Amino acid sequence: MIIKKVVVGPLEVNCFIIACEESKKAAIIDPGGDADDIINTIENEGLKPEFIINTHAHFDHVGAVKTLQEHFKIDFLLHKDDLFLIDTLDKQVMMFGLDQVEKPEVNKFVSGGDTVTLGQLTIKIIHTPGHTPGGVCYFVDETLFVGDTLFAGSIGRTDFPGSSYDQLIHSIKENLFPLGDNVTVYAGHGPSTTIGNEKAHNPFLT
Numbered sequence: 765m766i767i768k769k770v771v772v773g774p775l776e777v778n779c780f781i782i783a784c785e786e787s788k789k790a791a792i793i794d795p796g797g798d799a800d801d802i803i804n805t806i807e808n809e810g811l812k813p814e815f816i817i818n819t820h821a822h823f824d825h826v827g828a829v830k831t832l833q834e835h836f837k838i839d840f841l842l843h844k845d846d847l848f849l850i851d852t853l854d855k856q857v858m859m860f861g862l863d864q865v866e867k868p869e870v871n872k873f874v875s876g877g878d879t880v881t882l883g884q885l886t887i888k889i890i891h892t893p894g895h896t897p898g899g900v901c902y903f904v905d906e907t908l909f910v911g912d913t914l915f916a917g918s919i920g921r922t923d924f925p926g927s928s929y930d931q932l933i934h935s936i937k938e939n940l941f942p943l944g945d946n947v948t949v950y951a952g953h954g955p956s957t958t959i960g961n962e963k964a965h966n967p968f969l970t
Contacts, residue, residue, distance in 0.1 A: 765885060765905050766790075767950070770805050773797030774862055775824040778952055780909055783811045784883025791882050792816045792832060793902065793909050794952055797865075799828035803835060814882060817841040817874070819911025819952060820896040821849035822924070823856040829868035839871035841880070843891065846898030848926070874900060890939050894932020895920030901940065907948045908959070914940065914949060916957035919968045936962075936969060 766783040777796035783789060790811040795802050806813060813836045816829055821842055829840050842850070849856070853865055874880070876891025888903040892913045899920075902909040912920035914936055922929040945960025962969055 765907065766809070766811070767907070768805050768809060769950075770798070770801050772801060773824050773827055775860075776953060777824050778950065778954075779828075780950055781806060781809075781811065781813075782882070782885070782904070782909075783809070784885045787883030788812050789814050789883040791880075791887070794818055794825040794911060795828040795832055796823075796825045797827040799831040799835070802828060802832060806836075813838050815839045815841055815872075815880075817880065817887075817902065818846075819901065819909065819913070820899045821846040822896065822912070823853050823860075823862075823865050825911065825952065826850070826853070826868060827865040830866040833868060840868050841872045841874050842870045843875065843898030843900050844873040845893070846896050849896060849898075852925075876900065892932075892935035892939050894922060894928055894930075894935045896924070897926045899935070903943060903947075906944070906946065907950065908940065908943065909950050910940070911952040914957075914962060914966075915951045915953060916949075916955050916962070917966055919966070933968070 768781040770779045772779045773796040779795045780793040878889040880887045890901045895912045947959045949957045
């Protein structure tokens with residue numbers, strides 16, 4: 765699997781581009797801004813985007829979705845329980861005093877337990893509500909893309925509309941921890957980590 769990280773937007777979101785090594789078919793995870801940087805990375809690597817797939821729909825993770833949809837003519841996938849966040853993007857950016865983002869169209873919904881094929885890769889979708897109601901993680905080849913569900917040494921905020929601290933802790937312990945200690949975790953902000961490291965050292969989870 766090919767993994768490329770592009771740090772985007774004023775809140776420094778980790779946008780990940782993952783691709784099948786054989787086919788070069790690619791998915792864009794959480795393109796929060798700086799569409800030109802994402803496009804350049806994809807084109808420089810010779811990748812072929814198939815879809816955009818988000819862990820959740822906070823504004824800092826969807827800011828470049830519409831531009832990329834139109835540029836590559838690809839679908840945007842999201843869990844249905846986060847659709848309300850797409851409808852409230854204007855309010856979200858006002859809270860942070862930032863520029864407006866273009867509202868994207870959600871083309872397909874994903875649910876926990878679904879799988880999505882990307883060339884020779886199979887991406888498993890894990891529903892992890894807590895940071896947002898429709899928060900999901902993507903598990904492929906012992907690698908987990910978690911968005912703002914889990915961070916190295918921390919967890920996602922739960923003071924937003926639809927957030928729940930208890931639900932988030934449950935999601936992490938019941939849905940992510942069983943995947944195995946050696947699983948690499950790529951978060952929506954900050955450095956990568958592992959399930960084992962967070963089990964042992966994350967103060968919110970020990």
